[in-house]
Amino acid sequence: MGGWDDIYRENILDHYKHPRHQGTLANPDITYEDANPLCGDHLRMDLRVKDGKVEEVRFSGHGCSISQAAASMLCERVAGRPIEEIKQLTRDDVLEMLGIELGPVRLKCALLALKTLKAGVWGITQWPGEDESA
């Protein structure tokens, strides 16, 4: 088990204290909300899509540093990218962005943003829902 400085690496604290793409969009093409009932984390993702690509993305909600930093990093990652690419993102991509290992409880915090984003993205194509472990 590492110390807090392992979990709260500089990039996580940086995204937590200075979140990117935070806020909401007026008239988003995609909007989806989800919550993690165990810890009370709540997240909303708004996307504007143009020519099959993410033109703008915003996240809002509340939660611990891991869930908020993961949302911020994920928004940075998907901004300007094709929707098809977002559909292929996995939990490993998120963990790689965070750069830490997490136990089963905190893993749920880390993956809330991806779960919310993918549910929204798959939703508009009427695609069958994905496994929630993404």
Place this chain on the structure above:
Amino acid sequence: MRAPAAPAARPGFDPYRVRADFPILRATGPRPLIYLDSAATSQKPDSVIEAMRDYYASYNANIHRGIYRIAEQATAAYEDARLRLSRFIGAASPREVIFTRNSTEAINLIAHAWGRTNLKPGDALLLTEMEHHSNLVPWQLLAAERGLELRFIPVTPGGELALDALPGLLGDGRVRLASVVHISNVLGTVNPIAAIAAQVHAAGALLAVDASQSVPHCPVDVRALGCDFLAFTGHKMLGPTGIGALWGRGVLLEAMPPFMGGGEMIREVHLTHSEWNDLPWKFEAGTMPIAEAIGLRAAVVYLEGLGMDAVFDHDRELAAYALERLAEVPDLKLLGPPAARRGGVVAFTLGDIHPHDVATVLDSDGIAVRAGHHCAMPLHEKLGVRATARASFHCYSVREDVDALVAGLHKARKVFA
């Protein structure tokens, strides 16, 4: 079968000597455990672990059936557990103590066996806003099924029950049962059960008590409390998981139909109907957690050796010390009543830092606290906080644990500054 040994007589209560009986606290390593989550589950002394091992190793057999030596030994140990537990809570008879899996199952037993028989549409149940989900959800299910109204004693901003609301809540005579927590698992508030019982009874209703946080921590006498049912769990009182109990007044239990059907709870079984066994076995269907009951017996013996007055005094002294030390931490907001009216539980928030983050920083120093809503979402909503961090104590907790917590909280503030 070895009789569980009581701890050696101690001149006064000494938590440092108590700690020596708990293997998890004796363990040495680079990062000793600072355990502040006893409201979630308590640690276990050697005598409990050994009692369960001894059963499995030397007299493992099913109870109430075999007529061979070890089966009788096992039956005697299981029933002795019930006897000791009944004395521990001041029950009139061991027949009034039913083993369950935990408090949750005990409350569900009341809801199913008593509730389904005695409640009709339009009746009301009285709960409080500070209940654990285990004392809310079973009643919500029953209310939906039977068309019952749920009423709630409000919680004040200071984290206590607004008892001046009781006459109004009980006034129309429609409340048939109140179910109230004795000590809040979030706020530590000690509720005045005897006073509530008097008003509830005067209104013609029964009183059930969720004693999950009281039986493990303070002297409980069901007859002094004046309640009709009492639910508690073994794993919070130094015993194993998987065993808890429901105490009920004999006359009520006698009149109730069984909760679950199966072996042991019957007197006679025919293909299309059966006759029920006597109390308490009427409510104990199937093979029960025998090793766990035997472990719980050892836990009761251990706690009696310490003395529940001494355990409660220790809890409250530590809570008072924690309230005083935590007040030194900038941006820290304490929830719940003053030390004089609380048990060994202290919940707080630390500025804008999410309790999960607080708990993670503390964990890096080996400090175990709980973070979240502690299975009491409505209470957190009422108090206007999404989640809290919680430190809770038992007989093995010491002031140094609180000092480590305070140091860890200063560190968390630095990390998230």
